[in-house]
Amino acid sequence: MNLEKTGKLIRELRKEKNxxxxxxxxxxxxxxEAVSKWENGKCLPDISIFPQLSKExxxxxxxxxxxxxxxxxxxxxxxxxxxxxxxENKKIKKALIIISLLCIILILSFLIYYFVSTYxxxxxxxxxxxDNQINITDGILVQTSDRIFxxxxxxxxxxxxxxxxxxxxxxxxxxxxxxxxxxNKISFNDYxxxxxxxxxxxxxxxxxxxxxxxxxEDDQSVIPIHLSKTFSNNHLVPxxxxxxxxxxxxxxxxxxxxxxxxxxxxxxxxxxxxxxxxDLNYLYLPDAEILYVKSEDMLKEWYYNLESKELKxxxxxxxxxxxxxxxxxxxxxxxxxxxxxxxLNETNIFFENFKDIIT
Numbered sequence: 233m234n235l236e237k238t239g240k241l242i243r244e245l246r247k248e249k250n251x252x253x254x255x256x257x258x259x260x261x262x263x264x265e266a267v268s269k270w271e272n273g274k275c276l277p278d279i280s281i282f283p284q285l286s287k288e289x290x291x292x293x294x295x296x297x298x299x300x301x302x303x304x305x306x307x308x309x310x311x312x313x314x315x316x317x318x319x320e321n322k323k324i325k326k327a328l329i330i331i332s333l334l335c336i337i338l339i340l341s342f343l344i345y346y347f348v349s350t351y352x353x354x355x356x357x358x359x360x361x362x363d364n365q366i367n368i369t370d371g372i373l374v375q376t377s378d379r380i381f382x383x384x385x386x387x388x389x390x391x392x393x394x395x396x397x398x399x400x401x402x403x404x405x406x407x408x409x410x411x412x413x414x415x416n417k418i419s420f421n422d423y424x425x426x427x428x429x430x431x432x433x434x435x436x437x438x439x440x441x442x443x444x445x446x447x448x449e450d451d452q453s454v455i456p457i458h459l460s461k462t463f464s465n466n467h468l469v470p471x472x473x474x475x476x477x478x479x480x481x482x483x484x485x486x487x488x489x490x491x492x493x494x495x496x497x498x499x500x501x502x503x504x505x506x507x508x509x510x511d512l513n514y515l516y517l518p519d520a521e522i523l524y525v526k527s528e529d530m531l532k533e534w535y536y537n538l539e540s541k542e543l544k545x546x547x548x549x550x551x552x553x554x555x556x557x558x559x560x561x562x563x564x565x566x567x568x569x570x571x572x573x574x575x576l577n578e579t580n581i582f583f584e585n586f587k588d589i590i591t
Contacts, residue, residue, distance in 0.1 A: 234299050235273040235274070235275065235276060236273035236299075237298075237299025237300065238270070238273075238276060238296065238297070238299040239270050239271045239272060239273040239274075240271070240273075240299070241291075241295075241296065241299050241300065241301070242267075242270050242271050242285075242289065242296075243271040245289040245290065245291065246267075246271075246289065249288070249289065249290070251288075253267040253268055253271070256288065259284075259288050260281055260284060260285060260288070262281070282296060282297070292310075294310045294311065294313040295310055297313050298310045298313050349377070350377075350465070351465070351466065352464055352465060352466040353376055353377040353465065354374070354375070354376050354463070354464065354465045355374070355375045355461060355463070355464050356372070356373070356374050356375075356461070356462050356463035356464075357372070357373040357374075357375070357439070357459035357460060357461050357462065358370075358371060358372055358373075358459070358460050358462050358567070359371030359372070359373070359384070359385060359457060359458070359459055359460070360385070361455055361458075363455075365389055365390070365391070365453060366387070366388075366389050366446060366453060366455065367387075367388045367389070368384065368385050368386065368387050368388075368444075369385050369386050369388075370383075370385040370386055371383065371384050371385030372385065373439075373459060375435065377424070378423060378424040378425075378432075379421065379422070379423055379424065380421070380422040380423075380429075380430065380432075380435075381420075381421050382418070382419065382420055382422075382429075383418075383419040384396070384398070384417070384418040384419065384444070387416040387417075387446070389446075389448070391448040391449060391450075391451065392448060392449050393415070393416040393446060393447070393448060394414065394447050394448060394449060395412065395413070395414050395445075395446075395447035396412065396413050396415070396416060396417075396418050396444065396445070396446060396447070397409065397411075397412040397444070397445040397447070398410040398411045398412070398418050398442065398443075398444055398445075398457075399442070399443055399445070400430075400437075400438045400441045400442045400443065401441045401443070402441075403437075410429050410430060410442070411429060418444075439459055442456070442457035442459075443455065443456055443457060444456075444457055458569060458570075460567050460568070460569050460570055460571070460572065461567075461570070461571040461572065461573060461574075462567050462572065462573075463573070464573060490538060490590060491518070491521070491538065493590040493591075494516050494523070494590060495516075495518070497589060497590060498514065498516055504516060504517050504518065505518065507589065509585070509589065510585075511527055511528035511529070512525055512526070512527060512528070512585060513525065513526050513527075513528065514589075520537075521537060521538040521539045522535060522536070522537055522538070523535075523536040523538060523586070525582065525586075530548070530552070531547065531548050531549070531550070532545075532546070532547055532548075532578070533545070533546050533548075534546075534578070534582045536582070536586075540561065541561065541562075542559060542560065542561040543559065543560045543561075543579060543582065544557070544558070544559040544560075545557065545558055545559075545575065545578050545579065545582070547570070547575060547578075554569055554570075555569075555570055556569055556570025556571060556572060556574075556575055557569045557570065557572075558570075558572040558575070558576075560579060
């Protein structure tokens with residue numbers, strides 16, 4: 233469409249009809265300024281006005297769009313105006329579709345790259361230790377794809393701490409120093425590529441073989457650093473505490489007369505109640521309202537307090553050393569040791585089995 237040709241034609245036809253711009257504008261229910269802009273080639277009428285405008289000027293819509301009255305010379309061109317507009321619109325729509333698809337592909341590519349590069353890239357570990365001589369609290373290690381932050385936490389002892397040495401044992405059983413300080417505080421940042429303290433390519437091994445040497449005034453102690461993983465960004469949908477407490481937990485809480493059901497189904501030995509099914513052994517202590525469950529191989533155990541609704545799960549190795557331990561109370565997870573998030577399904581196992589027994 234040619235703005236000047238169409239505007240010139242509107243002016244000619246308006247004058248032939250002895251109409252002022254004001255009169256034509258009133259017939260079209262628009263302002264006079266709009267008619268003036270058309271006739272000066274500054275803009276075109278809105279497409280919704282074309283039918284009525286053509287009627288008032290006494291020509292066809294195609295003639296108005298073409299900007300000329302129909303003659304033998306331009307008849308074919310005018311007849312194909314609508315088709316040409318349709319084809320132009322079709323091309324525009326096709327171009328918009330292609331652009332939209334390219335934008336979607338670019339967005340998807342970015343999201344895939346972002347997902348691959350960030351999924352499971354953040355890990356948070358905690359560390360606490362206590363014995364008759366030493367107490368360590370609030371230790372934390374944060375690991376990302378390109379950075380590590382470590383803070384040993386607060387080290388307290390009845391004896392004066394003169395020196396701390398953090399190290400790990402490599403594959404050849406050699407000590408590899410991470411950091412050594414002459415007080416009771418170890419804290420550092422490390423960056424991938426810089427590797428001032430640890431080798432980023434060997435983090436899993438290092439974290440599993442770290443030790444802390446504590447030098448006192450007249451004594452020395454070496455303790456293993458057992459990190460407990462408390463967070464990883466390895467969930468497509470962020471896990472809430474509501475998700476951690478499973479549907480089985482809720483169903484058990486809503487059951488009435490749980491104690492009565494246990495007493496009816498379990499065997500009574502005169503003091504406590506026992507039950508055995510598959511590879512699990514159940515012991516109910518009615519005075520304490522505690523249900524104790526242990527696997528046949530002695531490697532898994534659950535404590536469930538029926539009054540407080542607290543569940544504690546512990547996993548042992550073959551030497552009966554604690555590998556992992558956590559508790560759940562009031563929708564809150566407390567990780568005592570190990571990679572607790574990897575074993576949350578044990579909550580489901582406990583409550584599903586318990587529910588099957590008493591219902």
